[in-house]
Amino acid sequence: MKKIDLACIIDDDPIFVFGAKKIMQFADFCNSFMVYHNGEEAINGLKSIILAKEKLPDIILLDLNMPIMDGWQFLDEFTQIPTEHEITIYIVTSSIDPEDINRAKSYNRVTNYLVKPISIEGLRKILEES
Template identity: 75%
Template sequence: MKKIDIACIIDDDPIFVFGAKKIMQYADFCTAFMIFHNGEEALNNLKSIIKAGERLPDIILLDLNMPIMDGWQFLDEFTKIKTERKITIYIITSSVDPTDVEKAKEYDNVNNYLVKPITLDTLQQLLHDGGNN
């Protein structure tokens, strides 16, 4: 299993973000973090990073229910952006709605739909999956 270089968390819940970062640090999951509190903030920053030719995250952990721009709106806009490297997106949400699970399958760049909370076992599985990309 290889370590992720940059993990991006897009979530408006500070408790989830804090917990996810702590678990990632404990698991030695990644070298660095990008944290955004809504889809619009993430989209604008990631566009700037792409334009500047800087390093993009290897994975994005995306919440669905956020203010300003939710996860679905982010996905719709982000999938229109051309990038040289594939970014693996995991939807990590509290929604157990079967229509959300089915909708997530419509996006080619969404690797999996995971229900909060995130656990050490979940992260280890993501590392294992990410090492195969």
Template identity: 60%
Template structure:
């Protein structure tokens, strides 16, 4: 396990963002966290970062059900960006719909699908994989 430099959370739910941030802080998993509240905001924020190839987040936690641009739409756009550094992306959703889980598997960028709530244990597993 190593300490991450930058993690990105894309979720419109303030409670999820709050608790996840707390979990990162308690365990000292990460130096800083980047937060976007929907897909469009995230895309606009991440695009220049990835193009400049500096301060690229190592981990992205992506919610599916969001206003303006949802997780799927974000993924479609995100996969078009050319990135030299490895970004690990997890979908973190409260949807247990098998259709969503299967669909997630079709994206090369998606490492895994985590069903909310994200717990101390599941987060520890994610960090351990680095």
């Protein structure tokens, strides 16, 4: 399994973000990570990185239910931005709604749909898939 260089967490829940970062460190999942607290903050930050030709994340862990701009709105906007760097997107949410699961499948850039909480085993599976 290869290690991810840069992971991005887009989630408004500080407890989930804290836990996910700790689990990523414990699992030796990635070298570093960036965090955005809603989709709008993530779009603005990632657009700036793309324009500056700086290092983009290899993987995004995306929550669906967030204020200001939710995960679906983020996906709709982010998938329209051309990038040379392939970014793997995983939806990580508490939603077990079949409509959300099916909707996620309609996005080519979404690799998988994971239900919270995230685990070391879940992170290892992500590493195997990437």
